[in-house]
Amino acid sequence: MSTILLSVLALGGMGLLFGVGLSYAGIMFKVEEDPRLGEIKDALPGANCGGCGYAGCAALAEAILAGTAAPNACPVGGEASAKAIGAILGVEVTVQERQCAFVKCGGDRNKSSFRYTYQGLNSCGAAMQLAAGGAKNCAYGCLGGGSCEAVCAFGAISMVNGIALVDNEKCTACGKCVKECPKKIIELAPYKNKTRVACSSRDNGKTVRANCTVGCIACKICEKNCEYGAVHVNELLAAVDYEKCTQCNVCAEKCPMKCIVK
């Protein structure tokens, strides 16, 4: 009899203790949720399609609230949901500037050198697992495996002579190729700004020259010639500040390696 009583008391007591402890912890560790979060969630379509690049509508709502995503980031809800969210947040919703993907490498089969011939799956991930991260001498360049082409749902990417080319008209800036590229050389650039640096190499000038005929050698000629302070060479690679660039294309003309495209 006493065993039954003891076991019931002991387990019941422990259960009670844990229960009290947890409910106390629940008060202690309470996370304040912004009431606007629920409102934004309601304003979104709720389809959880992932077209915005987030895991679902709830994740996008959190990102919008945190300021990491624009109120008009939902491509499905369009203007209606963007306006509703703008009203909740109390901000003016502006139409997002059109962007498109850009492959920061110009070294096709003729322009860059290779250390071996890759014969295998047409997948950049597979090619990169081999010796030295791919067949190209340049460790930064496009592998030409076509992983971005395969992942593009809009047929905007095509492989031309071993290098990925983006069709600016077809590209919707969904960002799938940006995530897919194992070399991380695809970026989203403003659609209207065509002056871009088509190189990702952070090797020094000598190495770049040995590997590729269209690589950035960090000579800073572009930086010196830009009247608007829009081109800067950081860590041995030129980059265009799209905010400042006026597309005079002086840098593209002066570039000795012709790695700035227009």
Place this chain on the structure above:
Amino acid sequence: MQVILIFLSAVLVNNFVMSRFLGICPFLGVSKKVETAFGMGVAVTFVMALASAVTFLVYNFILVKLEITYLYNIAFILIIAGLVQLVEMYLKKSSPTLYQALGIYLPLITTNCAVLGVTVLNMENYSDSFLTSVVHGVGAAVGFTLAIVLFAGIRERMEHNNIPAAFKGFPIALITAGLMSIAFLGFTGLIRL
């Protein structure tokens, strides 16, 4: 010295996944990416260390004293469930990013047999020493993390391989797990306690 040996034997020789076959569910479920696998490993380590400590205290100072040791299973499950809830609340408050990364796997640790397994093994083998129990718990968890991270690394690479259609996905993962288990058999006899 004994403690170090117990730790190493829990990590390598008696690896929870590879030779005791505990915690297979998260081992297969959360091993698609090294990053999430590592996160899961860290969460399991945390819970196992805490569970080892608390179950030792409860077993020695409540169950043994009241002579109701036959209730250890229920008591341990209760403790683990409570602990996981507590860890979840704490993480949600203190580190939302880690909480997000672990996602559903955190509450799933409640039903992870490796955690219950480590507490039961502690009770059977090391019920006389608090330190040894906790070290064994941490060792088992590190072993779990090692196995799941290695496995995730292999699976990440297999993604790009040319696998026959019939073997794609879980079949090849199970075969790989079997081969890994055989490889871990190589540690047998490394440590004699």
